Amino acid sequence: MSKLDGNERWKSKMLLTEHVEQYEQQHTSPGSKIITSEERTMIRDYILLPHMEKMVQKSIVDAEYSTNILKRLYILASQKILEQIMQDMYRIRRELKQRNIKILTEEQSDLVIYHRYYCRGYEERFGMTRDVMRAEISVQLTKYMSELARLLKEYSKEKNQPKN
Known part of the structure; x- marks a missing residue:
């Protein structure tokens, strides 16, 4: 028998409302650990962007060896697109890291390519x-x-506007 068994004050538990709300937010919301559709889109983009980067880089190399008279234009446009892809890759990596989502391995089963990921412990x-x-x-x-x-x-449009 402990010292508190005979003490009637410990029979009822008193919690402040803010503590109850915090507890409910942390423990009863089932969606807190489930991945959202926005996060699934980010994972998809995280997987696809490196493939896109390789494709655009290959396109740049092919254009460099081309005899097309507009090859310089194609290369500049491709480089601008490549730059945007790299920015998006960086942004998505940073966002996934903030949300505690890690994408690990790639495995192929039949015609489907699977990527394992950890999302907030799952x-x-x-x-x-x-x-x-x-x-x-x-x-x-x-x-x-x-x-x-x-x-x-x-x-x-900016170039064709008259200057004052």
Whole structure:
């Protein structure tokens, strides 16, 4: 028998409301450890961006050996897209690190490529087929090219405006 057994004050537990709220936020919210759709998109981009980087670098090398008269334009445009890809890779790596998400290994099973990742203490797998990867890379590269075209149009408008 402890000293507190006979003491009636210890039979009821008193908690402050703010402590109860903190406890409920930490322990009862099931979504706190489950990955969000935004985080899944970040993982997908983290996986795809290195492939896109290699593709654009290969395109730059191919353009350098080309006899096309516009090869300099192609190289400059490709370099600008490559720069944007690198910035996005850096941004996504930093964001995943802040959210405590680590992407580890790649393994292939049948036609699906799986990546293991740890998200706030839970281990899961993220899988994509090669066809899905190709389609997503195509969509992403189209976005980068559209952004480059928009920048060129803006620059063109600025150049053609009369100076005061």
